[in-house]
Structures are given as structure tokens and as C-alpha cells.
Amino acid sequence: MDRKRPMVALTAFFSLLLLYLPAAAVAVFSVNSARIGFAWKGFTLKWYARLLHNEYIQEAAVNSLLVAAVSTAVATVLGTALALGLDRVPWPRKAHRVFDVVINLPVVVPDIIMAVSLTLAFTLLRQLSGVFALGMSTLIIGHITFQISFVTLVVRSRLASLNKETDEAARDLFASNFYLFRRVTLPLIMPGVLAGAMLAFTLSLDDFIISFFTHGPESVTLPIYIYSSLKRGLSPEIYALSTVMLLFTVLMVLIAERFTRRL
Amino acid sequence: MTESTGRKARKMISWRGDVRDARELRLAGLALAGPPLVWLATLLALPCAALALVALAARGPYGQIVWSFSAANFKRLLGYGLFGWSPDFLLILLRSLEVALVTTVVCVLLAYPLTFHIACRPRKARVWWLTLIIVPFWTNVVVRTYAWLLLLSPQLPPAKLAAWAGFVPPGGALYPSELAVYLGMVSTFLPFMALPLYASVERLDWDLLEAARDLYAGRWTVFRQAILPQTLPGLSVGLVMTFVPAMAMFVVSDILGGAKQMLVGNLIQLQFGQARDWPFGAMLSMALMIMTLASLALCRRRPKNL
Numbered sequence: 001m002d003r004k005r006p007m008v009a010l011t012a013f014f015s016l017l018l019l020y021l022p023a024a025a026v027a028v029f030s031v032n033s034a035r036i037g038f039a040w041k042g043f044t045l046k047w048y049a050r051l052l053h054n055e056y057i058q059e060a061a062v063n064s065l066l067v068a069a070v071s072t073a074v075a076t077v078l079g080t081a082l083a084l085g086l087d088r089v090p091w092p093r094k095a096h097r098v099f100d101v102v103i104n105l106p107v108v109v110p111d112i113i114m115a116v117s118l119t120l121a122f123t124l125l126r127q128l129s130g131v132f133a134l135g136m137s138t139l140i141i142g143h144i145t146f147q148i149s150f151v152t153l154v155v156r157s158r159l160a161s162l163n164k165e166t167d168e169a170a171r172d173l174f175a176s177n178f179y180l181f182r183r184v185t186l187p188l189i190m191p192g193v194l195a196g197a198m199l200a201f202t203l204s205l206d207d208f209i210i211s212f213f214t215h216g217p218e219s220v221t222l223p224i225y226i227y228s229s230l231k232r233g234l235s236p237e238i239y240a241l242s243t244v245m246l247l248f249t250v251l252m253v254l255i256a257e258r259f260t261r262r263l
Numbered sequence: 264m265t266e267s268t269g270r271k272a273r274k275m276i277s278w279r280g281d282v283r284d285a286r287e288l289r290l291a292g293l294a295l296a297g298p299p300l301v302w303l304a305t306l307l308a309l310p311c312a313a314l315a316l317v318a319l320a321a322r323g324p325y326g327q328i329v330w331s332f333s334a335a336n337f338k339r340l341l342g343y344g345l346f347g348w349s350p351d352f353l354l355i356l357l358r359s360l361e362v363a364l365v366t367t368v369v370c371v372l373l374a375y376p377l378t379f380h381i382a383c384r385p386r387k388a389r390v391w392w393l394t395l396i397i398v399p400f401w402t403n404v405v406v407r408t409y410a411w412l413l414l415l416s417p418q419l420p421p422a423k424l425a426a427w428a429g430f431v432p433p434g435g436a437l438y439p440s441e442l443a444v445y446l447g448m449v450s451t452f453l454p455f456m457a458l459p460l461y462a463s464v465e466r467l468d469w470d471l472l473e474a475a476r477d478l479y480a481g482r483w484t485v486f487r488q489a490i491l492p493q494t495l496p497g498l499s500v501g502l503v504m505t506f507v508p509a510m511a512m513f514v515v516s517d518i519l520g521g522a523k524q525m526l527v528g529n530l531i532q533l534q535f536g537q538a539r540d541w542p543f544g545a546m547l548s549m550a551l552m553i554m555t556l557a558s559l560a561l562c563r564r565r566p567k568n569l
Contacts, residue, residue, distance in 0.1 A: 012376055102308055105303065202401055242406045
């Protein structure tokens with residue numbers, strides 16, 4: 001009905017411009033052969049080739065993927081257990097209210113405060129136990145902490161959509177607790193668990209603030225590498241790296257879309 | 264087992280097609296939910312609460328926390344320093360509020376036309392538009408901000424245009440500036456506003472809009488009476504998802520704003536980083552937290568008196 005609304009269409013396209021123009025500029029200059037300055041000196045892929053030879057970038061990429069993989073695995077198990085423990089047990093209403101506050105904390109609390117809290121927790125734990133030096137382990141623990149809630153929220157919404165009758169039917173057929181979980185509940189919530197895991201993985205790869213506060217000198221991730229490279233100014237190598245990361249995001253979104261449409 | 268039944272009658276309940284001992288069931292639930300709850304409590308809930316205590320402590324000569332309970336940090340936040348009163352920190356808090364508010368308002372102003380435009384596309388085009396909004400939602404904030412830094416640098420058309428119009432000296436960049444911060448903020452948070460809003464706009468009952476127009480409602484009245492109430496659920500989610508992280512933002516203001524555009528996020532980072540004044544950083548975090556919670560409460564109350 002809004003066919004004759006040029007302003008609406010114009011604003012929509014302006015929004016897209018705002019979202020994509022900077023990224024487009026990065027992509028264009030990532031294939032420009034000029035080292036300094038912005039004059040077009042011809043197409044090249046040498047900056048991409050350099051990425052493959054840059055040890056620091058390789059290490060950061062490995063760190064990013066390792067942290068994302070490990071933290072996602074742990075957070076998916078913990079988050080799913082939390083969702084099951086809360087939803088499949090008749091807790092009193094008051095207990096539910098307390099649980100809800102704790103689960104929603106990472107969603108509501110600004111991430112810089114979460115990062116500061118984690119720093120404080122690690123310092124206190126370090127004084128108590130002697131471990132928890134800032135590094136790979138604190139980075140992974142930090143990521144798990146904000147991932148758990150998101151996994152729980154996704155799995156819970158899946159659990160809420162299942163009906164009681166399936167459980168009752170299984171019980172009528174003398175299903176044991178373990179059999180009920182293994183053969184009925186788990187297959188039914190699996191799409192939710194996978195969606196939660198995917199969300200957690202993307203959040204981890206994407207995170208900067210929590211990582212910035214909890215990483216150690218030898219556990220630099222890609223966003224932290226780019227941030228610290230700013231001190232040396234703009235460089236075509238970083239354009240290439242940014243473009244690769246952007247394309248990776250596009251790929252993840254497309255896969256996620258395929259994935260959710262099939263469910 | 265007979266002993267326990269003798270001591271206390273077991274309370275059996277019917278639960279999802281089975282008869283279970285209520286206590287046993289709860290123990291099983293605790294075995295599942297316990298570890299993640301303890302994890303979240305020790306690493307998040309308790310340290311968050313502990314920040315309130317640290318805020319009352321003082322900074323030792325080597326940056327350690329000295330447990331002397333006083334309101335010194337609070338006074339410092341209000342501007343009472345060694346050299347009399349100066350409202351520097353209050354101004355930074357106010358500016359964070361202002362930047363977050365302006366960012367949110369601009370995002371709303373862009374998101375309504377954007378989502379209406381998408382909702383009016385044919386089915387296939389809608390999927391493409393949505394994908395185009397979702398991708399920036401997931402791109403890393405450092406990468407996006409870096410891209411703005413490149414786009415606003417002196418040799419590229421935007422800065423040249425601004426120099427020609429006399430806004431910046433010739434050969435100057437468009438950053439660090441307030442404009443650069445807002446461009447970075449709006450492009451970061453627009454998807455956070457547009458996606459939840461779209462969920463509401465998609466389900467809009469267009470007949471109500473036509474009915475309003477048939478009754479000679481002006482444009483503003485149509486929006487106020489027919490569109491706003493219907494899109495309020497999505498809008499309020501979008502407001503929270505934009506405003507809360509915008510208040511705490513420090514990457515965009517750090518990279519595009521420079522020292523003049525410091526926000527409370529940068530100040531907190533500074534206290535926990537270079538300055539090593541954790542107690543004052545904790546006090547600033549508490550201030551940010553209270554402002555965030557207050558705005559959340561305000562947003563929750565709003566629908567009732569609309």
C-alpha cells in the first residue's frame with residue numbers, strides 16, 4: 001500500500017548505505033596494490049597472501065577459533081543442563097524468580113560491567129588459589145560465562161514448546177528416566193540445543209569487550225589484534241583480514257538461515 | 264529406605280506421566296541446574312555485587328585495593344576533588360546518556376521507514392532485505408569501526424567533500440569528531456533496533472491504518488493511534504537492545520571519538536587499565552549500572568500510561 005512513499009524507500013536505502021558503505025570501502029581497498037594512500041594502483045591479492053604468512057594473525061585466528069570451540073562445547077552442555085534442571089522439575093514459584101534473575105543477568109548487564117566483574121572475580125580467585133592467571137583459560141571461562149544464558153534461553157523456549165503428552169506416553173510404555181531423556185527429550189530439544197550452540201559460537205567469535213579484559217599477552221584473538229593494530233595506523237593487511245572476517249560472517253548467517261529453515 | 268519413610272513421610276507427586284518422590288525430583292533438578300548456577304553466581308552475580316563493596320574502598324599506592332570504607336569515590340564522582348569542585352565526571356556521565364539517547368532516537372527514526380519498506384516487499388525480496396540487516400548484526404564491532412575510520416580518512420570523498428564545504432580544514436580527516444562517533448554508533452545499533460521492530464511490523468494489521476485514514480486521521484495521528492500501539496512490543500525490545508549497550512559503549516568512542524569524546528565506558532576501561540584505580544572504576548560501574556536499571560524500569564512502565 002505504500003507504493004507512493006519515496007521518503008520511506010529513500011530512508012531504507014540510506015540505512016543500507018550506512019550499514020554497508022564502510023565495509024565496501026574496506027573490501028575495495030583490500031585489493032588495491034597501493035601500500036600507502038588511497039590512489040587506485042591496480043587489483044592485487046597480495047595482502048591476502050600476506051595474511052597467510054603473518055604469524056601473529058595466524059596465531060590470533062587459531063586462538064579465536066579454539067576459544068570459540070571450547071567455550072561453546074562447555075556452555076552448550078551447562079546451558080542445556082540448566083534449562084532441563086529448571087524446566088523439568090516442579091520448583092516453587094519463588095525459586096523460579098531467583099533463577100530467572102541469574103539467567104537474565106548476562107543479557108541485561110552491560111558487557112563492560114560483566115567484563116569488569118570477571119576481572120574482579122579472576123583477581124580474587126587468583127589470590128585465593130594461585131591459578132587463574134590471565135590467559136587462554138580465563139578467556140575461555142569468560143566466554144562461557146556469557147554464553148550459558150543464551151544457550152539456556154534458546155533451549156528453554158524449545159522445552160516450553162514441547163507438550164506433556166509425549167512424556168506421559170513414554171511413561172505409559174514404562175520408559176525409565178534415562179530412556180526418556182535419551183530417546184524422547186533429547187531428540188526433541190536437539191534443534192534448540194544446536195541453535196543455542198550456534199548462537200554461542202557466533203557470540204564468542206564476535207566478542208571484543210569480554211576478551212579485551214580477560215585475555216593475556218599470549219592469548220590474543222582476532223578482534224583484539226585489529227584493535228591493537230590501530231596504534232600503528234591503517235594498513236591494507238588489516239583491510240584484507242577485515243574482509244575475510246566479514247565474508248565469514250556472511251557465510252555463518254547464510255548457513256544459520258538454511259539451518260533454521262529446515263527445522 | 265524404610266528408615267527414611269519412618270522419619271518423614273515421602274511426598275509423592277504426579278509429574279509428567281509418572282509418580283515421583285518430590286524431594287528426589289528436586290535433587291535431580293539441582294544436580295543438573297546446580298553447576299551452571301554456581302558458575303554464574305561465582306563469576307557473575309557475586310562479583311557484580313562485590314563491585315558495590317570495591318566502590319567504597321580506596322586505591323593503594325601500587326594500584327591495589329585498600330579496604331577503607333568511605334564515600335570518597337562517590338564524592339570524587341560528584342566532582343569534589345583536591346582542587347575544589349569540577350563536574351568533569353558528571354559531564355561524562357551526562358554525555359554518555361546524551362549519546363545513547365540520540366543514537367537510540369536516530370535508530371528509531373531510521374528503523375521505522377526501513378522495517379515498513381521491508382514489510383511491503385514481496386516475499387523473496389523480504390528475505391534478502393532481512394539477511395542484509397542480519398549480517399551487520401553479527402559483524403564484529405571493531406571491524407565495523409575500523410571500516411568507518413578508513414571511510415572517513417582525509418583522502419576519501421566524504422572528508423574531501425566536508426573540506427570543500429568548510430567543515431574540516433583541507434586535508435583533514437572527519438575523525439575524531441562527534442559526527443564520526445554518531446555514525447559509528449548508529450550503524451552499530453541500527454540492526455539491534457530494526458530486527459525486533461520488524462517482528463512487530465511484520466504482523467501489523469494494515470486494516471487499522473486504513474480505518475484511521477478513513478476517519479480523516481492525519482499522518483501523526485495514524486502513527487500515534489494505529490502504528491505505535493501495534494509495534495510497541497518490538498519497539499520496546501529494540502529500545503532496550505540499543506540503549507543499554509549504547510550507554511556502555513567504549514570501542515566506537517575510543518576509536519572514532521578521541522580523548523574529547525570520552526564516555527563512561529572509556530572511563531571505566533581507563534580505571535581498570537592504565538590508571539589501575541579499581542575502586543573508582545567500580546564506583547563508575549555502579550553509576551552506569553544504576554542508570555541502566557533506571558532506564559530499563561522506565562521503559563517497562565511506559566506502555567501503561569501511553
